Amino acid sequence: MANIPQKIVHQYLRHDKKFPHVWCAGCSNGIILGAVIRAIASMNLNRDDIVMVSGIGCSSRMPVYIDVDTLHTLHGRAIAFATGIKLHKPHMKVIVVTGDGDCTAIGGNHLIHAARRNIDLSVILVNNNIYGMTGGQCSPTTPHAAISTTSPYGNIEPDFNICNLALGAGASFVARTTAFHVTEMQNYIQASLEHPGFSLIEVISACPVIYGRLNKKGGAPQMMTEFRDNSVPLTAVEKLPKEQVEGKIVRGILRKDIRPEYTAEYAALQAYAQKLGGESDGKEL
Amino acid sequence: MQNKKTSKSVKTPQASKAAGTQKKKVKAESKLNELQSSLERKTVVMQGNEAVAYGALDAGVNFFAGYPITPSTEVAEILSAELPKRGGTFIQMEDEIASICAITGASLAGAKALTATSGPGFSLMQEGMGFAKITETPCVVVNVMRNGPSTGMPTSPGQGEIQQSRWGSHGDAPAIVLYPDSVKESYELTIRAVNLSEKYRTCVVLLLDEVIGHMRESVTLPDMEKVRVISRIKPTVPPNWYKHYDENQKYLSPLASFGDGYRFHVTGLTHDSHGFPTGKPTESAEMNDRLRRKITHNIRDLVQIESHQMEDAEIAIFAAGITARSAKAAIAMARYRGIKVGLLRPLTIWPFPDDAVRKMLRNVETVIVPELNQGQFSREIIRLTKDKSEGDVVLIKKVNGQLITPNDILRRIKEVI
Amino acid sequence: MEKSYEVRLSGSGGQGLILGGIILARAAVLDKHKITQTQSYGPESRGGYSRADVIISDRDIFFPEATNFNCLLALTQEACDKYIFDLREDGILIVDTTFVKNLAIVADNTYELPFTEIAQEELGSAITTNVLSLAFLVKITDIVSEKSLETSIKESVKPAFVSLNIKAMKLGFKLAKNYGN
Numbered sequence: 111m112a113n114i115p116q117k118i119v120h121q122y123l124r125h126d127k128k129f130p131h132v133w134c135a136g137c138s139n140g141i142i143l144g145a146v147i148r149a150i151a152s153m154n155l156n157r158d159d160i161v162m163v164s165g166i167g168c169s170s171r172m173p174v175y176i177d178v179d180t181l182h183t184l185h186g187r188a189i190a191f192a193t194g195i196k197l198h199k200p201h202m203k204v205i206v207v208t209g210d211g212d213c214t215a216i217g218g219n220h221l222i223h224a225a226r227r228n229i230d231l232s233v234i235l236v237n238n239n240i241y242g243m244t245g246g247q248c249s250p251t252t253p254h255a256a257i258s259t260t261s262p263y264g265n266i267e268p269d270f271n272i273c274n275l276a277l278g279a280g281a282s283f284v285a286r287t288t289a290f291h292v293t294e295m296q297n298y299i300q301a302s303l304e305h306p307g308f309s310l311i312e313v314i315s316a317c318p319v320i321y322g323r324l325n326k327k328g329g330a331p332q333m334m335t336e337f338r339d340n341s342v343p344l345t346a347v348e349k350l351p352k353e354q355v356e357g358k359i360v361r362g363i364l365r366k367d368i369r370p371e372y373t374a375e376y377a378a379l380q381a382y383a384q385k386l387g388g389e390s391d392g393k394e395l
Numbered sequence: 396m397q398n399k400k401t402s403k404s405v406k407t408p409q410a411s412k413a414a415g416t417q418k419k420k421v422k423a424e425s426k427l428n429e430l431q432s433s434l435e436r437k438t439v440v441m442q443g444n445e446a447v448a449y450g451a452l453d454a455g456v457n458f459f460a461g462y463p464i465t466p467s468t469e470v471a472e473i474l475s476a477e478l479p480k481r482g483g484t485f486i487q488m489e490d491e492i493a494s495i496c497a498i499t500g501a502s503l504a505g506a507k508a509l510t511a512t513s514g515p516g517f518s519l520m521q522e523g524m525g526f527a528k529i530t531e532t533p534c535v536v537v538n539v540m541r542n543g544p545s546t547g548m549p550t551s552p553g554q555g556e557i558q559q560s561r562w563g564s565h566g567d568a569p570a571i572v573l574y575p576d577s578v579k580e581s582y583e584l585t586i587r588a589v590n591l592s593e594k595y596r597t598c599v600v601l602l603l604d605e606v607i608g609h610m611r612e613s614v615t616l617p618d619m620e621k622v623r624v625i626s627r628i629k630p631t632v633p634p635n636w637y638k639h640y641d642e643n644q645k646y647l648s649p650l651a652s653f654g655d656g657y658r659f660h661v662t663g664l665t666h667d668s669h670g671f672p673t674g675k676p677t678e679s680a681e682m683n684d685r686l687r688r689k690i691t692h693n694i695r696d697l698v699q700i701e702s703h704q705m706e707d708a709e710i711a712i713f714a715a716g717i718t719a720r721s722a723k724a725a726i727a728m729a730r731y732r733g734i735k736v737g738l739l740r741p742l743t744i745w746p747f748p749d750d751a752v753r754k755m756l757r758n759v760e761t762v763i764v765p766e767l768n769q770g771q772f773s774r775e776i777i778r779l780t781k782d783k784s785e786g787d788v789v790l791i792k793k794v795n796g797q798l799i800t801p802n803d804i805l806r807r808i809k810e811v812i
Numbered sequence: 813m814e815k816s817y818e819v820r821l822s823g824s825g826g827q828g829l830i831l832g833g834i835i836l837a838r839a840a841v842l843d844k845h846k847i848t849q850t851q852s853y854g855p856e857s858r859g860g861y862s863r864a865d866v867i868i869s870d871r872d873i874f875f876p877e878a879t880n881f882n883c884l885l886a887l888t889q890e891a892c893d894k895y896i897f898d899l900r901e902d903g904i905l906i907v908d909t910t911f912v913k914n915l916a917i918v919a920d921n922t923y924e925l926p927f928t929e930i931a932q933e934e935l936g937s938a939i940t941t942n943v944l945s946l947a948f949l950v951k952i953t954d955i956v957s958e959k960s961l962e963t964s965i966k967e968s969v970k971p972a973f974v975s976l977n978i979k980a981m982k983l984g985f986k987l988a989k990n991y992g993n
Contacts, residue, residue, distance in 0.1 A: 124660075127669070127671055128671060157658065158654060158655070158656040158658065159654060161504075161653045161654070163500070173660065174660055174662065174671065174672065177658055178658055179653040179654065179657070179658055179659065180658075180659075180660045180661070181500070181503060181653070181660075181661045181662075182660070182661065182662035182663065182664065182672075183496065183500075183526065183663060184496065184522055184523065184526055184663055187492065187493070187496040187523070190488065190492065190493035190494075190496035190497050190500070191496045191497065191499060191500035191503075192500060193460075193486070193488075193493070193496075193497050193500065194458070194460060194496065194497035194498060194499065194500030194501035194502075194503075194504070194506075194508070195500040195501065195503065195504040195653055197458070197484050197486060197497075197501060198457075198458055198484060198500075198501040198504040198505060198506040199504045199505070199653065199654045201654075202504070202653065202654050219489050219490060219493070220489065220493055223488075223489040223493070376479075376484065376486075379479055380479040380480075380482060382479075383476075383479035383480045384479070384480055384482075386480075387480070438841060440834070440837050440838045440841050440847070440849070549855070550852070550853060550854075550855070551852075606850060606876065606877075609850065609851060610848055610849065610850045610876050611833075611834060611837050611847070611848070611849035611850075612846075612847065612848050612849075612873075612876075613837075613841040613846060613847055717876075720874045720875055720876065721874070721875050723874040724874035724875040727874070798875075798877060800875065800877075800879060801874070801875050801879075802879075
C-alpha cells in the first residue's frame with residue numbers, strides 16, 4: 111500500500127461547500143469516508159471517472175462530502191440507480207455507499223439481483239445494526255434481544271448475516287471488516303475497486319449515540335475496542351478452537367472469484383446483435 | 396443508427412399523396428407533423444406498443460430498463476432486440492422500482508432513457524418519478540393503462556390513471572403527460588415525450604390505452620433523419636462555474652452528465668442551485684417554484700389539443716385516447732341526424748388545457764365527458780365551470796373493461812338536446 | 813368499398829386467430845385500404861376465449877372494434893353463441909362444424925365446414941385452421957385480393973411455415989370455390 115499523507119483526504123473533500131458534516135461525534139462514517147478516499151488516491155484513479163451513489167440513511171450522506179460525481183438517491187435504491195449509471199458508462203468506477211436498513215431491508219431485492227448479475231459495482235455496506243437517522247429503530251441486522259426504539263422489549267427477530275446473503279446471491283467479491291480496522295478496510299475497498307464484478311464489503315460500524323446508548327455499549331472508544339477484541343481474521347478461524355470464534359465478527363475476504371461481469375457480457379451481446387444485423391427485428395410473430 | 400423497421404414495409408406511393416391532401420386536424424404547434432407529411436412514406440402495420448418502441452428509438456432513446464407487465468410488454472420485447480443492435484442498452488430489472496431508478500441513473504450518466512409499464516408498475520414507480528422531477532433528470536415513463544385498481548383486468552382497457560399521472564408521486568410537483576389516440580400518434584407522441592423530457596429536464600409520462608397499445612393500424616413513418624429530435628443542453632462553462640440547476644430566461648438549464656468532469660452532486664433532498672441540500676426557506680421555496688414555473692411559463696409549448704368540428708358545435712365532447720375515437724364516431728352519427736356536436740381532445744393532458752376548456756365552455760351549452768373511470772377528466776371540467784349549473788357537464792363512465800361505444804355517446808347526445 | 817367492412821374472427825386461445833387478424837389487416841393495407849385490428853383474449857395462451865377484429869375502410873376508422881359485423885368466423889361453439897347476435901342481417905357467418913354443433917339463429921349467408929378436421933386430414937396439422945378458414949373467408953367475401961393475402965401470409969408467418977400456410981390458403985380458396993357443389 112502506498113504511503114498516503116493525511117492531507118490527501120482533504121484534497122478530495124468538498125470542504126468549502128458542505129461542512130460541517132451531519133454525523134454525530136464518535137460515528138464511524140468519517141473513518142469509512144477516509145478509507146474510501148485513501149483507496150481511490152492510492153490507485154491514482156481519475157477523479158472524473160468515479161461516481162459515488164448512496165441511498166438514504168446516515169452512511170448514505172457520505173457522497174455529498176467527496177469531490178467526485180455523487181448521487182444521493184431514494185431509500186433502498188442506490189444499487190438500482192448505480193446499475194443504470196454503470197451500464198451506460200461502463201468505464202466509470204461506481205461506488206455504492208449504503209447502510210444495513212437501506213441495503214438489506216427496503217433495498218434487499220436490488221442487492222441480491224445486482225449480486226446475481228455480477229455487475230461491477232463496489233458496494234460498501236455500513237452496518238451499524240440500527241436505523242440511526244430516524245432515531246434508532248430495529249433493522250434487519252439488529253441482533254436478537256437487542257434494544258431499539260421499535261423493539262423496546264428486545265428484538266425477537268434473528269438478524270441477517272449480510273455476507274452470507276451476498277455469497278448466496280452470487281456476489282463475486284465479498285469481504286467483511288470493521289471501522290476499527292482502517293488499513294484493512296482501505297485494502298478491501300481498493301481490492302473491490304480492482305475486482306471486475308459485483309463486490310460487497312460489509313463494514314461493521316459504531317453508532318454510539320443511538321445503538322450504543324440504547325444497548326449500553328459505552329461510548330465510541332468502548333465500541334471500537336469491542337470491534338478489536340471481538341473480531342477474528344478469517345485466516346485465524348480454522349486455527350482457533352471453536353469457542354474462541356463463536357459469536358465473533360469474522361473479518362476477511364470471504365470470496366474473490368472471477369466470473370463473467372454483466373457490462374462485459376452486455377458489450378459482447380451488443381457485438382453479437384450487431385453482427386446478426388437487421389434480421390431479428392423483434393417483430394417475428 | 397440504422398433504420399431496420401422497414402424490413403416488413405410496403406411501399407405505397409398513393410398513400411403519400413393521400414396523406415398530403417388530408418386535412419390537418421391537430422392544431423397547436425404541429426411542426427413535427429408538417430415535417431413528417433412532406434417525407435417519403437413507408438407504410439407498415441403496427442401495434443401501438445410497437446409504435447412506442449420505434450418512436451423511442453427514433454427519438455434517440457439508448458437506454459431502457461423495465462419489468463414485464465401486460466399490456467406493455469411488447470415495448471420491452473422490441474427494445475430488447477433493437478437497442479443492442481444500435482449500441483444502446485436494454486436491461487430487465489428485478490421490479491418496476493428498480494426500473495425507474497435505473498433509467499434515472501442512466502440519464503444522469505448521459506443516456507436518453509425510457510421505461511414502459513402498466514398500472515401496478517406505474518404505482519411502484521411513483522416515488523422514483525418524483526426523484527426524477529426534483530432532481531430535474533430527463534426520463535420517460537410509458538404507462539399502458541389497463542382496467543381496475545390492483546391487478547384488475549390486465550388485458551382490458553381503463554383510463555384510471557388520468558389523475559394519478561398528475562398527482563401520484565408525493566409532494567407537489569407538476570407533470571407533463573401526453574396521451575395519443577392512434578398508433579401513428581403513439582409514435583409521434585413518444586418522440587415528443589422524449590423531446591420534452593430532454594428540453595424541460597423532467598420525467599414525462601406517456602399514457603396509452605390498452606386497446607391502442609395492442610391495436611394494429613397502418614402507419615406511415617417518416618425517414619429517420621427527418622424526425623425532429625431534441626436533446627438536453629450541455630453546459631459550456633468550466634466545472635467550477637457549473638450550477639446543476641442554472642436558469643436561463645426560459646427556465647431551462649444545461650445538464651452535465653456523470654463522467655463529464657463536472658463532479659456535481661444530485662440529491663432527492665431539497666437543494667440549492669448547485670444541487671447541495673438546503674433547509675433554508677428561501678432556497679427551498681425557490682426550488683419548488685422553479686419546478687412549477689418551468690411548466691406554467693411554457694404552457695403554450697407544452698399543451699397540444701385537437702379541436703374536431705367545434706366551429707358550430709352546440710354540444711361539446713371532451714375526451715382523450717381511445718374514448719375520443721368513440722366520440723368522433725358518435726359525432727359523425729349525430730351530425731348525420733343534424734345535431735351539432737364537436738370534440739375537444741387533449742394530446743397533452745397535463746398541464747391541463749385550461750384555456751381551451753374555458754373557451755369551449757363559453758361556446759357550448761353542454762359538455763359530455765366520456766371516460767373509462769369514475770370521473771377523472773370531468774373533475775377538471777367541473778373545476779373550470781364557473782357559470783354553468785352542474786347538470787351541464789354530463790358524464791359517461793364505464794369501468795367494466797369494455798370500451799365506451801359510439802352508440803353509448805350518441806344516446807347521451809340525444810338525451811341532452 | 814363503400815363503407816367500412818367489419819370482420820370478427822373468434823374462437824379460443826391457440827387457434828391462431830390474432831395472427832389471422834394480422835394477416836387480413838396486412839393484406840388490406842397491401843390493397844391500399846385503411847384498417848384497424850384489435851383483439852380480446854383471456855389470460856390463457858391455450859384455451860379460453862380469443863377474438864380478433866379487423867375493420868377495413870377507405871376512410872378514417874374511428875371506433876376500432878367491430879360492433880356490427882359484416883362477417884363472423886366462429887371456430888368454437890362458445891364464440892358462435894356469444895357473437896352471432898352482433899352479425900348484421902345480411903352478414904356472412906362462417907362456422908367450423910368440427911366444434912360448432914348448434915346455431916342459435918340461422919343467418920341467410922351461413923357457410924358451414926369442418927375446418928379443423930380438414931386442416932388435420934388434408935394438411936396434416938390443425939394449426940393451419942386459421943389460414944385455411946381465413947382464405948375461405950377472403951374468397952367468399954372478396955374483401956381483399958387473393959394476391960395480397962398470399963403476400964401478407966408470407967410476411968406474417970415464420971419462414972419455416974410459409975409453404976404449409978400457402979398450401980392451407982390454396983385449399984381454403986378451393987373449398988370456397990366448390991362450396992355447395
